[in-house]
Amino acid sequence: MTLKKTPANGMKDVMPSEMEIRDYLVSVIKKTYAEFGFQSIETPCVENIENLMSKQGGENEKLIFKILKRGEKLNLEEAKSENDLVDLGLRYDLTVPLVRFFSNHENELPTPFKTLQMGNVWRADRPQKGRYRQFMQCDIDIIGEPSNLAEIELILATTTTLGRIGFENFQIRINERRLLKAMARYSGFAEESFDEVFVILDKMDKIGLDGVRKELMKEDFAVEAIDRYISLFEGLKDASDPLAYLEETLRGSIEEDVIPNLRETIDMVEQTKTAKFDMVFDPTIVRGMSYYTGTIFEISMPQLGISCGGGGRYDNMVGRFTGRDVPACGFSIGFERILLILMEQHFQIPGRSEMVAYLLEKDLPAQRLSMALSDARKEREDGKHVLIVRMNKNKKFQKQQLSEHGYTRFVEFYAHPITED
C-alpha cells in the first residue's frame, strides 16, 4: 500500500526554512501585542455548521469544508440534501469564532477585552499561486472600548510589530464609514445606493477621479449628485488640511465627533509611534465588509503596491449574534502575505543561533562519544544549534550538503584523537 505523497489539493507542506520564519513572525507578533495588553486565546478549528452558515461570512460561506455526521446521526438513506449530512465545518475566518467565544465567556473576561487570535482557517477556493486552502489568520480585537483609544492602541501595536519585523516607510491609511456616508449624503445620493457608490469609489487608486466619475455616470446616478461628489474630492486635493476642509464643507451633514475623533487618532499615533511609517487620511478607503460602523484602516506598502492587512470598528456585530450591542474594533494582519514578502526578500532572522554540525567517526568508543555529547551540551546551553551525525565516507560531500542546510561550523570526532587534523 502506498500513500499519496502530495498534500491535499490546494494545501501545502511547510519546509523547515519557511517554518523558521513563520515561528519567528508568530513570536514577534505575540510578544509585541502582549506588551500592548492583548491576551492570546484559541478556539477550535471546527465549529458547529449553523454558526458558520449564519450569513455573517458573506461569500466565504460558499467555501466551507463541511464535516460528515458520525455514527447513528448519519442517515445516508434519508438524507435529502447536503445539510442533512453535516453537523460541523472548518472555520473560514476567526471573526465568527471570536464573537462566539466572547458571548460564551463574557463574564470571565476583563473589560475591555483585548485579544489576539492566530490560527489556521480553511476555504475551498480555487487554488492559485501563493493562495492556499489552509492559511494562517492573525486577528487582534478590542471588545468593549467605545472611544478611539481602541483605534490608537490597535494601530500603535500593529505598527510596532511591523517595525520590529523590519518594515518601514509603510502607511496606515485611515478613513471613517460615517464620513464616507456623510460625503455621499451631502452630494445627494440616496442612502440605499451608498454601497454601490462606495464600490466604485474603492477603485479610485486604479482608475482615478475621472474613472470614478465615468463609472458613476454609467450607473445612471443623478448628474448633480455625481458632480457634487466629484467636486468634493477635487476640493480635497487642493486642501492644505483635508480634515478641516471636510469639517467645514460637511457641517450639518456629519456627526460632530467624526472629524475630531479621526484627527485625534491620527495625531496620537503620530506623536507616540515607534515604527517609521505615516498616518495618511484617505477618504477613498472603503473596505469591503459592510459590518464596519466607524473608523476603517489599512496597512499600505507603497513600494510593493499592496495592502498587508486592515480593519476597523464594528460596533453592531456582537449584538447581531448576542442581542446586545458591544463596541468592538479589530485589526487583521495579512500573515501569509507578510511571510511571502519576507521569503522573497530572503529575510534573515535577527539573532539567529549559530548552526554547528558534529561529525562522529563510525563506532566511536564510549569515552569519545561521551566527550562529543558533553561538548554539544555546553554549546547547546549557550543556545547554539548543534546537530550530531555520523561521519560519512565522503566527508567533503557531507559537509557541503550540511552547508546547504545552514550549518556553518563543523567539529569532527575520531576514535583516536591523534588522527584529528
Place this chain on the structure above:
Amino acid sequence: MTLKKTPANGMKDVMPSEMEIRDYLVSVIKKTYAEFGFQSIETPCVENIENLMSKQGGENEKLIFKILKRGEKLNLEEAKSENDLVDLGLRYDLTVPLVRFFSNHENELPTPFKTLQMGNVWRADRPQKGRYRQFMQCDIDIIGEPSNLAEIELILATTTTLGRIGFENFQIRINERRLLKAMARYSGFAEESFDEVFVILDKMDKIGLDGVRKELMKEDFAVEAIDRYISLFEGLKDASDPLAYLEETLRGSIEEDVIPNLRETIDMVEQTKTAKFDMVFDPTIVRGMSYYTGTIFEISMPQLGISCGGGGRYDNMVGRFTGRDVPACGFSIGFERILLILMEQHFQIPGRSEMVAYLLEKDLPAQRLSMALSDARKEREDGKHVLIVRMNKNKKFQKQQLSEHGYTRFVEFYAHPITED
C-alpha cells in the same frame, strides 16, 4: 439570528490564562529541540482520506472526522456509502502526515532528518474529562539514523525540555522490542503468540508477577513456557546488573548488538544529561504500537503515577509507505497531559513580564493622552505588558477586577495633573 455559544461537542475554547502556559510550553519545546538540531515542519490539518484510512492508524481510523466532497464531485443521489461522499479528513495523528511529508520531500531534506512537528489532531472519541476531540500533539523524529545516536539524542533533548519546564525526579524507562521477543522466544512461546504475551506482560505494574502468571495460565500457554518466562523475571529481580544477567541468560537467543546498544544508550544519557531524572531499564515496557522494531521508551512520573509520553524505533514504517526502508526513531510528548499537570500545580511562568494598567480619566485632553501613551511606550519597550483603559466611575472595583486578571500595578492619568494623588 443567534449563535450556538458553546464550542463544537467535545472541543474547547482556550482562555487567556491557559493560552499563556500553552505558548510558554511551545516556546520551550521549540527552543530546546532546535538546540539539539531538530527543525520544525508543518503539514496541513487535512489529509487525503485514502492516506488516513491506509490501516496505519489502527483504532484511530474509526474516529476520523471526514470532510464532504465539494461541488460537482459530490453526488448525493448515487452515493452508496460514506466513502462515496468524502475525499478528505482531519488527521488523527502526526505520524501519517510525517511519513507522507518525508516521502514527498526526501530529496530536499538533510540526512538524517531531525524534525519537530507540533499541531492539532482530531479524534471523534467519546468526550470525557480532560480529553478533547481536538488536541495538540508534539512529535519529534529522527529519520535516517540507524545507530543509537538517534535514541540518545531524542532522550537528551526530551529530558532537557522537561527539565527546563521544571520537571525533576522523573524516569525514562527503556526497553527493546527485540529483547522482549528474545525473552519470549527463550521461554518457548511461539512467535505468533508474542503479541498476546506482551499484552499481559504490559499489566505487570498493575497486577504484579503473580498476576501475569495467572493471566498467562488462563490463556492456555504451555506451563513450561510460562514457568521459564516467570523465572526469567524472577532472576531479573535478584540480578545486580539486569542487563548482564539477560546477556548471559539469553546468549544465542538474542541478536548480539541488542544489550550493548541498550547499555550504551543508558550510559551515554546518564553521563551527559542536564535534567534531574533516571534512566531505568524496564524489561516489562511493551508500548502498544506493533510498528516498533527496536528501542522503546516512556517518560514516567512516579509521583503522579502517570506516563507523559514515549516512543521508540520504527525502522520499517517509512518503507511500508514508500517501498524502501529508512531507519527512524521518534518521541511523542504528551503535550496536553503536561499542560494539565502545570495548570493543576498553578504553574508560574518564569520571567513573566509585569502587568501594568493605565487608567485614563474620561475625555483626557490631547496633551495628557499623549503623555500616557508615551509613558506606556517606554514601559512596553522595557518588555512590560501595559493595558491602557478608561477609568470607570467605580475605580476601586475596576482595579479589583484588573487585579483578578493579573494586573499588579496601576497608573492613573487625570485631565488636570493637579488632581492626581
